[in-house]
Amino acid sequence: MSRKPNDDLVRRLKSIEGHVRGVQRMVDEGEYCIHVVNQISAIQSALKKVSAIMLDGHLRSCVTEAVRSADAETREEVLGELMQVFESSTQV
Amino acid sequence: MSRKPNDDLVRRLKSIEGHVRGVQRMVDEGEYCIHVVNQISAIQSALKKVSAIMLDGHLRSCVTEAVRSADAETREEVLGELMQVFESSTQV
Amino acid sequence: MSRKPNDDLVRRLKSIEGHVRGVQRMVDEGEYCIHVVNQISAIQSALKKVSAIMLDGHLRSCVTEAVRSADAETREEVLGELMQVFESSTQV
C-alpha cells in the first residue's frame, strides 16, 4: 500500500486540514476553551484512524513480505520499526 | 484567555495545518508507511501541546473565576467539564 | 478527599491487584499473547478510573482551596501540578 497513491487517506487528511483551520478560527474568535479542546480531540481521533489505516496496509504489504523473505536482517528491521510504533503509542 | 485572540496558538495551528498538508503529499507520493505514521505522531504531539496551552489558560481564567464564585452550579459545571477532558484523555 | 481514607478507591485497587495476579498466572501458563495484552488493557482502564476519581476529589478540595486562597504562590503550585498531570497524560 505504501507505494501507491491512496485516495481515501488523502481525502481524510484534507478533511483533517479543514478541521485544523476551523480550530484556528475558533481560537481567533475567542471561542470557549473547552469547545476548542474538544475539537482538538476529534482531530486527534481522525489522525489516529489515518495511522491505523496506514499500519493495516503496512502489515499486509511490507511486513508480510519482510517476514516471508529469507533475509533475517530485513525482517528484524521491519519488526523493530513496528515495535517502535507500538511503544510510542500510549497504552499498549 | 479563552475570550481574546491568541497569536501563539494560531501560529501553532497554522504550522500544524502545514504539517498535515505535508503528510498528504507524503501519502500521495507513496512514501514509506512508517515515515508517514511517525509524522502523524509528531502532529499529535503538537496538537496535544495546543490543548495543554488552552487548558492552562482555562485553569487560570474560567476555572479560577468559577471556583471563586458563590454560585455552586456554575462551579460544578466547570469542574465537571474539566473532569470530562481528563477522562477522555488517555492515561490520567 | 486526599486527607482521609477512601474505601471505594482501596476496593478498586485491591481488585486491580487481583487482576495483575491473574495476568501473572496467564503468562506463567503460557496463555495466548493477545489475551494477556487485552487483560493488561483492562487493568490500564481500571487504573485510569482510579486516577480520575482521585483528580475529581483533588479539584473539589485542594485545587478549590488553593484557588480561593490569597496566596498566589500556593495557587501557582497547585495549578502547575495539575497541568503536569494533564501533560503527562496522552491526548489532552
Added chain:
Amino acid sequence: MSRKPNDDLVRRLKSIEGHVRGVQRMVDEGEYCIHVVNQISAIQSALKKVSAIMLDGHLRSCVTEAVRSADAETREEVLGELMQVFESSTQV
C-alpha cells in the same frame, strides 16, 4: 513465546502487583492526591512495557508463523487481532 513460561514477565508483574499494593497504602493513609496519581502513572508505564514485551514475542512467533503459513484465514485473523491491539491503544 506465548507458549512457555516467561520469568522476566512474571517478575515484572510481581513488581507491578507490589506497586499497586503500595498505592493502596498511600490512599489508605491519605497521601496527597497528586503523589498517588503519579504512582499510578508509573504503574501504567510498567504495564505498557509488559505489553510491549508480549507483543514483540508475538510478532516474532505467532505473527511470523501465521504470515508464512499458506492459510489465508489464519493470517487474516492474526493480522486483524494485531490491528485491534493497535487501535485500542492511544496514539497508534
